[in-house]
Amino acid sequence: GGITIPPRFNVAVPFIDRHLAEGRGAKAAIRTASETVSYAALARRVDATGRALQARGLRPGDRMLMIVKDCPAFFYLFWGAIKAGIVPVPVNTLLRAADYAYMIDDSGCGLLAWSPEYAAEVEPALAQLGSKAPPALKVTDDASIGADAAGPTLEPHLAAPTDDCFWLYSSGSTGRPKGAVHRQRDMVVASEFYGVRTLGVTETDICYSAAKLFFAYGLGNAMTFPLWAGGTAVLDPARPTPASTFDNVETFRPTLYFGVPTLYAAQLAALEARQVGFGSVRACVSAGEALPADIFRRWQEKTGTIILDGIGSTEMLHIFLGNRLDDYRPGTSGRAVPGYTAEIRDPDGNRVQPGDSGRLWMKGESAAAYYWNKPEKTAQTMVGGWLDTGDTYRQDADGYFIYEGRSDDMLKVGGIWCSPVEIEGCLIGHPAVLESAVVGRADADGLVKPQAFIVLKPGQDGGATLTDALMARCKQSLAPYKYPRWVEYVSELPKTATGKIQRFKLRG
Template sequence: MPNVVGSTWAHAAATPEAVALRAGGDVWSYARLRDASAAFGGELRARGVRAGDRVLLVAPTGPDFVVAYLGAHLIGAVVITMNTMATAPEIDYVVGDSGTRLLVVWHEAQRAAQRVADERALPLRVLGPEAVAGEGEPVSVPVDRDRQDTAVLLYTSGTTGRPKGVELTVANVLDTARTFVEQLHLTAGDRCGTGLPLFHVFGQAACLNSALAAGCSISLLSPFEPVAMLEMIRRDRLTLVAGVPTMWNAMLHVAGDFGPDDFADLRLASSGGASLPGEVLSAFSERFGCTILEGYGLTESTAAATYSSPDQQRVGSVGRPLPGIAVEVRDPEGAVLPAGEVGEVYLRGPSVMKGYWNRPEETAADLADGWLQTGDLGRLDGDGYLYIVDRAKDLIIRGGYNVYPREVEEVLYQHPDIVEVAVIGVPDERYGEEVAAVITARPGAEIAPEELRAWAKEQLSAYKVPHLIRFVDALPKGATGKIQKRALDWKALTTASG
């Protein structure tokens, strides 16, 4: 029977000295990773954790996260991962909702978690320098698990209500890793790398687990910083790197002499988490000589749904369905729409979640007949390529006309002085909603709003052109670097701008 750590244990037995992890100057072989995880699993067992118990892991991207993550899976625990910036109330909610048995926390994030552990009389294990496993006998054999057992419990961001725990099964995790190994043509000789947080589904399921399944190495950077990321690619001679659009954009705007010669080994960059502006894609390829391939997935689909291929890439598309995944686009009544028409995206396949933890009604609503209702708007072309138009909740209806923010953003990104942009809808008495753009400009650049609107009108219908424009030093971003539109307070921006 399977276990999430099975491939890591197999590689440690077959090629013990092969590199599994790199973090700066720290290099971990597969044997070292196995032994550390076995010791940590032994400590968890000595603390009373058993198969099926929930263990909360709050740690940044790095070897400590990986050791604790694998150690918990080794003994059959359900791993819950959270952002290291989580507050005490946020942690308390997840602990209470999930029935967490033990908290494992990075030392720099201890204060908030310690408060929760003390109030709930739960044990807390602190991770940090020299904090090695000190109790129990190392676990040498992974616990057998059923494929439909819950392996990971990831809580959604809660932008539309209280966070829900997404149950991803052993099968979800293993099948997704195998799918990405095949899709990316990963071999033991590859050297992967990412600056993504491993507590997020993209970094965890698509990056970490896929690399360990393939038996290759993965270089880890935390926190993400564009120069450090470029230096890691060059230093570790990475063959594949993964990130989100804001990361590629940040690297693109780094000054210096980074270029194709520095990244001769880099064969592929994998992007997800948000739509990638076509202008960023082409500019990145031109500067660094590397193709960025887009994919699409959600926490509820273990980060896997569609993916592009190097020989059949279509700008603006997130690719075709991954093996075993079915994609449909439906109208509000649930009828399947023909190619070319925009509707809500539905998914079905081996990567789709088991359900929401202890929420049968919400599970039934979002997972009817095995089809996951994503909340994303998209269209399929005649060849089955998916184009994500926007989040259904981000759609702007101006004077009865539908405005898709992503389409407007794609155009604005073509402006030479715009670095980042978020297009949102703002309540308006006349039109119902007005199109607004919040922009980060190139350092030293001065963009006159009226000139920008005139420029945009040459490429967009008049009702799509942002009537409201504000400039900011930086846009709010989440843990993965994804722009957080819901964190934009238009009234505050208007007041701040005078």
């Protein structure tokens, strides 16, 4: 069934304060390498931070941009703001000064909270903005955000479930980032429908996400899901590597692990040389881009755990099509998550015939209300309660959703739509291949054919023999027109900060 949200509420109450009323005060809400934060301490620090933000002059509706690493203060700032009616806007910490200057300006934020680690990009951004720069708050420790102040509790600012609550910037493959404005109810909806009803998150879960909190995927994985269920979040500020993620799995014994395909591939390579105890992990989750079936298979072989692939987006907040422990098919995005409705449409907006490809539109109550300052983008993407994902999908005979690429990455080869992801999946199955990206390239006749860029595993040679073998492999297992006519060996693929291959950068 649905979920009931009171007509006036503040979402910090069910995510933070409720746990005290339910007797979880002494329980660990957050664990890091150096500290454990109980639910009682979390609630206190959220209140103190909210009061500190009010004391700096922030009022309900004002935005606070956050360039903050994964650490407990991220939680205090995010929830302290929300409890006071202030709108937090966590942004990608891997961006450059020009990106930050744009987001500070676009959001019109009244405060910038930032971790000193990012000074090399944040300081020039502020300098570039000159007199338009907002006040900045350097997040060095709890005291810097006022969280050491013992004081009265913070009165929650009441709002309607559909009122603005927080934003996330969505970085499409083209154009400037867009601020997706999320509502009070959105975290409740995503946590309940994906967290609880799909993954079965409970208060016994320990959630560890290699994907960072600034990414909507990480924000759900390592903050909203455990807080919604009364579980524990594990935070590590470092950039994830196979070694650091393995260390964290062994130290914190998470029950749920969240990664992205690129990292799973790198971890698999590292598992050749290291044994890692995944015994605590009841499920691994993958999102951000499609997880090739071959990675699923090898991961299961090596670790004994399965990876649940699911597709989510910044606009929908979290995963809306996903595999489940009790219903999964490798190489697919699974089925619609409860509470969400999917439609695959043709270019005229009609539903395609079963089995045909088309553009995926989604409906669900966690969808962003609009893009800030971008009425045209809003009107194109959010239509009649539906969200255009910009992704091409088809359903197999059993109804599992199969990802075929960003709508703008799809190739027409010989007049037939051809999915780069499908070809990449075949190439990745070859033992010499670590990663691949396929794009369209015009042949001598000006006709588009697939071209493959390949990153090899260490010690492998990219010569003519391997190229022939890769082409033969594709010819054998894919429709004949789909084999790559050119194979190029490269040391790495262009990726976004969240690990998505930027195929547009490879197009000639």
